[in-house]
Amino acid sequence: MRPTQPVPQEVVQQVADYFSVLGEPMRLRILNLLRDGxxxxxxxxxxxxxxxANVSKHLKVMLQAGILTRRTKGTLAYYGVEDDLVFELCTLVCDRLASRIEQQAKHFRAFSLTSEEGG
Structure with a gap:
């Protein structure tokens, strides 16, 4: 097994910046709207x-991060998702959260059943 090499600071910063772009609820809402095109x-x-102004601000951030593409047609600007990997990442996170919530629900149901039996 190879020893783990330290990751250069600039690489860590770029990864953190990418996740921070996705850490904004409005940006996730916009990405979800762009899922179909x-x-x-x-x-x-x-x-x-x-x-x-709010939508444009978030679009600009995602465009600069390379998550979105932009094209103009006449006076309109159209945005699309550059890399579908962002949807895979969101699916992984949502699946993990759903699993945790399901586990919590089992604990609540178990607690509910035991407290009813004792009452």
Whole structure:
């Protein structure tokens, strides 16, 4: 077994930056809306029920991180997901959270049953 080599600080920082981009709820909502294909900014504004400035701010961050693509058609800007890996990552996290919640539910049910028996 090879000894673990220290990871360079700049690599760790880039990974942390990528996760921080995905750590914002509005960005996750936007990504979910883009799951079925690209959408124009106005569609995203309407679907998220927030301001265009707010949506544009989050789109810019994800575009700079390489998560999204942007194309213009006339006066409209369309955004799409550059790398579907982001959806795989979200699926892994959601599956893990669902498993934890299911485990917690089992504990609550077990507690509920034992407390009813004793009462």
């Amino acid at each position: 690209e959408k124009c900014v106005q569609d995203l504004v309407e679907a998220t029920e927030t301001s265009q």
